[in-house]
Amino acid sequence: MQEFLDLTLGGISAGAVYAALGLALVIIYRATRVVNFAQPALALISTYLAYSVTKGTGSYWLGFAVAIVAGTLLGVATERLLIRPLRHRSELSSIIVTLGLLLVLQAVAGMIWSNEPLAFPYAFDFVGRFSANDLFVVLVVLVIAALVLVVFKYTPLGLRMRAAAFAPDVARTLGVRVGLMLTVGWGMAAAVGSLAGLLATPPFLFPNVLDGVFVYALTAAVLGGLDNPLGTIAGGFVLGVGLSYVSGYFGPETVTIAALAILVIVLTLRPAGLFGRAKARRV
Amino acid sequence: MLEIEGLSVAYGAVRALDGVGLTVDRGGITAVLGANGAGKTTLLRTISGLQPAREGRITWDGKELTGRAPDRIARAGVAHVPEGGGVITELTVDENLRLGALWRRDRADRAAAKREVYELFPPLEERSAKFAATLSGGERQMLAIGRALMSRPELLLLDEPSLGLAPLITARIMRILRDLRASTGLTVVLVEQNAHSALSIADNGYVLALGRVVAVDTAAELLADDGLRHAYLGF
Amino acid sequence: MTVRTSLPQASPGTAEQHRTRRMPPLLLHLLAALAALAVVVVLTLVTDEFTNLRIATVGYYLIAVAGLTLLTGLTGQVSLGHGAFMFIGAYTVALLVRRVPTFPLWADLLLAAAAGGLAGLLAGAAAARLRGPYLAGATLALAVGLPALTRRFQDFLGGSNGLNFTVHSRPSAMVGVVPELRWQTWIVWLSVLIALVFVVNIVRGKLGRTFRAVRDDEVAAALSGIHVGRTKILAFLISAVCGGLAGGLQAFLLGTAAPGSFTPALSLSLLAAVVLGGLGSLWGALWGAVALVYFQAWSEDLADVLHLNTDVANNLPLAVYGVILIVVVLAFPRGIQGGFQRLRGLLRRSAEQKENHEKH
Numbered sequence: 001m002q003e004f005l006d007l008t009l010g011g012i013s014a015g016a017v018y019a020a021l022g023l024a025l026v027i028i029y030r031a032t033r034v035v036n037f038a039q040p041a042l043a044l045i046s047t048y049l050a051y052s053v054t055k056g057t058g059s060y061w062l063g064f065a066v067a068i069v070a071g072t073l074l075g076v077a078t079e080r081l082l083i084r085p086l087r088h089r090s091e092l093s094s095i096i097v098t099l100g101l102l103l104v105l106q107a108v109a110g111m112i113w114s115n116e117p118l119a120f121p122y123a124f125d126f127v128g129r130f131s132a133n134d135l136f137v138v139l140v141v142l143v144i145a146a147l148v149l150v151v152f153k154y155t156p157l158g159l160r161m162r163a164a165a166f167a168p169d170v171a172r173t174l175g176v177r178v179g180l181m182l183t184v185g186w187g188m189a190a191a192v193g194s195l196a197g198l199l200a201t202p203p204f205l206f207p208n209v210l211d212g213v214f215v216y217a218l219t220a221a222v223l224g225g226l227d228n229p230l231g232t233i234a235g236g237f238v239l240g241v242g243l244s245y246v247s248g249y250f251g252p253e254t255v256t257i258a259a260l261a262i263l264v265i266v267l268t269l270r271p272a273g274l275f276g277r278a279k280a281r282r283v
Numbered sequence: 284m285l286e287i288e289g290l291s292v293a294y295g296a297v298r299a300l301d302g303v304g305l306t307v308d309r310g311g312i313t314a315v316l317g318a319n320g321a322g323k324t325t326l327l328r329t330i331s332g333l334q335p336a337r338e339g340r341i342t343w344d345g346k347e348l349t350g351r352a353p354d355r356i357a358r359a360g361v362a363h364v365p366e367g368g369g370v371i372t373e374l375t376v377d378e379n380l381r382l383g384a385l386w387r388r389d390r391a392d393r394a395a396a397k398r399e400v401y402e403l404f405p406p407l408e409e410r411s412a413k414f415a416a417t418l419s420g421g422e423r424q425m426l427a428i429g430r431a432l433m434s435r436p437e438l439l440l441l442d443e444p445s446l447g448l449a450p451l452i453t454a455r456i457m458r459i460l461r462d463l464r465a466s467t468g469l470t471v472v473l474v475e476q477n478a479h480s481a482l483s484i485a486d487n488g489y490v491l492a493l494g495r496v497v498a499v500d501t502a503a504e505l506l507a508d509d510g511l512r513h514a515y516l517g518f
Numbered sequence: 519m520t521v522r523t524s525l526p527q528a529s530p531g532t533a534e535q536h537r538t539r540r541m542p543p544l545l546l547h548l549l550a551a552l553a554a555l556a557v558v559v560v561l562t563l564v565t566d567e568f569t570n571l572r573i574a575t576v577g578y579y580l581i582a583v584a585g586l587t588l589l590t591g592l593t594g595q596v597s598l599g600h601g602a603f604m605f606i607g608a609y610t611v612a613l614l615v616r617r618v619p620t621f622p623l624w625a626d627l628l629l630a631a632a633a634g635g636l637a638g639l640l641a642g643a644a645a646a647r648l649r650g651p652y653l654a655g656a657t658l659a660l661a662v663g664l665p666a667l668t669r670r671f672q673d674f675l676g677g678s679n680g681l682n683f684t685v686h687s688r689p690s691a692m693v694g695v696v697p698e699l700r701w702q703t704w705i706v707w708l709s710v711l712i713a714l715v716f717v718v719n720i721v722r723g724k725l726g727r728t729f730r731a732v733r734d735d736e737v738a739a740a741l742s743g744i745h746v747g748r749t750k751i752l753a754f755l756i757s758a759v760c761g762g763l764a765g766g767l768q769a770f771l772l773g774t775a776a777p778g779s780f781t782p783a784l785s786l787s788l789l790a791a792v793v794l795g796g797l798g799s800l801w802g803a804l805w806g807a808v809a810l811v812y813f814q815a816w817s818e819d820l821a822d823v824l825h826l827n828t829d830v831a832n833n834l835p836l837a838v839y840g841v842i843l844i845v846v847v848l849a850f851p852r853g854i855q856g857g858f859q860r861l862r863g864l865l866r867r868s869a870e871q872k873e874n875h876e877k878h
Binding site for chain 1: 590594645652656660662664669670783787789790830832834836839842848
């Protein structure tokens with residue numbers, strides 16, 4: 001019973017991270033219909049920058065702030081330089097280009113900071129079944145998620161962003177600067193992604209540290225429906241808890257395969273995800 | 284006034300518009316007619332900036348529109364209602380309307396505009412919180428026009444507003460356009476296949492065929508010209 | 519008015535000419551494969567052992583990349599998990615050699631290919647309803663998750679150190695005449711070329727057209743009678759057979775199967791090779807395989823020459839592949855083979871223009 005409780009609580013805090021990174025993916029997908037495979041790499045570079053800043057200044061929170069800002073800028077740069085030129089090309093093109101960016105950024109991280117694991121601090125005390133750090137992780141993710149949802153649903157900016165995503169030509173004729181909206185979307189998503197990176201990384205930072213998390217985040221996003229932020233957040237938490245049980249009872253090495261199995265089963269039964277809206281094609 | 288000179292537009296090798304010229308005085312209602320594929324939709328899309336022109340000039344009120352981005356043209360007072368209305372089905376009726384005026388600074392004016400649109404089209408007010416996807420064809424057209432009016436445009440481009448609509452609703456929309464012209468000096472360019480209803484409220488008409496202007500005249504003359512009607516307008 | 523009642527007779531001579539001129543494609547491909555094998559043998563004889571190893575590596579990468587280009591290029595299914603099939607093939611050979619040493623090598627390789635194929639069948643069935651990013655994500659999960667299983671089943675799969683073994687593939691007659699590595703290179707290329715003959719026939723034949731139809735428009739393909747799901751699964755199967763064979767050959771060549779060789783970066787590098795060579799092109803698979811081997815080699819040399827520190831040196835190849843993916847997609851979407859085709863087109867057109875000039 002004790003183990004079950006531990007696993008559940010551990011799963012909730014892990015799930016918060018999947019939810020956050022999944023949310024980053026969904027924001028971009030809704031805005032540009034692109035799955036940003038480079039998201040973990042953008043978060044990785046931000047986290048490495050946080051590491052350097054923290055090491056240099058001794059302040060975790062300064063590093064935290066730098067990471068978020070750096071992540072936003074990286075997201076904006078990626079959208080304008082790599083994604084914008086490909087907006088009329090096939091889906092495959094943007095998948096490949098973001099994969100290329102993933103490879104480059106991971107390699108660059110290894111070049112600058114070496115492939116060796118570096119100690120990366122937790123935000124708060126992390127000892128215990130459900131530590132202060134775990135609470136922080138869950139709270140900050142919920143707060144940020146709520147903020148993002150409020151922005152999208154209730155602000156004029158959010159309305160413009162949604163219009164730009166759903167019907168870009170129509171939005172243009174209504175005075176919406178669609179390109180700017182896409183860039184803002186990527187910036188927002190990258191900021192959320194960087195947050196997820198900072199939360200997921202401790203205790204050790206190395207170039208492949210976010211690979212597993214990314215797979216789970218993508219699974220959460222797909223389960224929730226790639227254009228459903230609320231579903232993704234719920235999916236992240238549920239997946240976190242579920243995978244925690246798998247890790248506890250079947251061994252941590254089986255977790256990724258379990259995630260894959262869950263992904264396949266859910267998508268076979270509901271190809272647009274649990275809460276996604278399938279777009280029927282008119283023939 | 285709207286002035287178009289020597290406009291040519293091509294999709295790859297296909298010439299959609301070939302040397303088209305058009306003039307509409309302020310406060311005028313002009314119908315653009317012709318069969319399918321004549322280039323009517325391309326003309327409107329080029330004016331609103333969605334389609335780049337290969338040659339030619341478009342000016343509104345002396346301001347150059349050619350080559351400008353669509354959102355800048357919209358902010359210059361040009362509203363475009365595409366074929367089918369172009370309502371964003373994933374947004375509610377209210378959101379669609381609000382979207383129409385977001386670029387205007389004056390909040391009070393935006394709220395006033397929304398009230399006026401609801402007054403013009405009461406069914407929209409009833410459904411204001413519903414998703415646009417749930418609206419019927421006629422209601423969507425009303426929403427599209429209402430949304431266009433939200434920005435208090437000076438030039439309104441309408442692409443086949445009567446398509447798929449019951450004659451009663453079409454007549455109502457035409458009446459509303461005429462009233463708006465009278466009250467606000469709105470300039471309207473109206474593309475229609477249903478030439479009869481368009482010519483009933485228009486001052487002038489242009490007839491397009493295969494990307495070229497084949498006839499220009501007052502609405503009354505076009506209605507009276509049997510030969511022209513048979514050849515290009517299908518009635 | 520005269521009415522022709524019979525078709526003009528073709529002179530008997532031309533019919534004969536037609537028959538001998540058109541060789542069945544299978545025969546043509548077999549002859550080409552034989553010629554290629556001859557070229558490879560000559561190459562191995564004139565180069566040193568180090569280069570022989572590189573030639574062999576190009577060989578198994580070639581069949582791996584060919585399989586992936588068939589899957590992603592011809593049926594449009596983006597797979598980020600091709601490395602997983604290589605992983606399966608490698609471990610199959612390693613396990614068979616260690617546990618059933620009496621099996622001949624060709625049986626081991628065949629079973630490696632078959633194991634890959636089985637995995638491909640399962641993967642394809644699971645993936646049949648997935649599209650674009652969903653499929654990419656699922657296959658990425660496969661690439662990340664499958665090698666992790668080696669840590670779970672430490673005893674059976676040897677954990678992070680993997681499985682080591684020795685294979686003596688040279689017939690006794692060849693010992694002392696041909697070095698082991700050179701003989702291995704020949705075996706690798708023989709297997710690769712046999713597999714390629716099959717792949718080329720598929721790609722150029724009716725099945726290839728069916729694949730392309732499914733890629734271009736699934737709905738239209740279904741409406742014209744193609745069973746889309748089955749076609750996509752078949753593509754996965756074939757590509758995984760290629761991957762499994764590649765992995766098996768790699769294990770055979772290196773004498774080891776370890777999880778460290780099958781990271782997600784491998785799958786991404788294979789995709790980079792596909793894109794660089796030219797998506798959907800088998801010649802492109804060759805250019806991509808050569809690029810994979812030689813970029814690795816060149817970056818090692820570059821690291822030496824520039825005295826780059828180990829961090830930079832180790833990560834240079836991956837950085838290069840990433841840049842390749844980005845640059846190729848942005849600037850040269852049809853890859854190397856596409857470039858060649860454009861060149862050929864330009865040359866042909868300028869030749870035609872010259873002809874026209876001369877006529878006047």
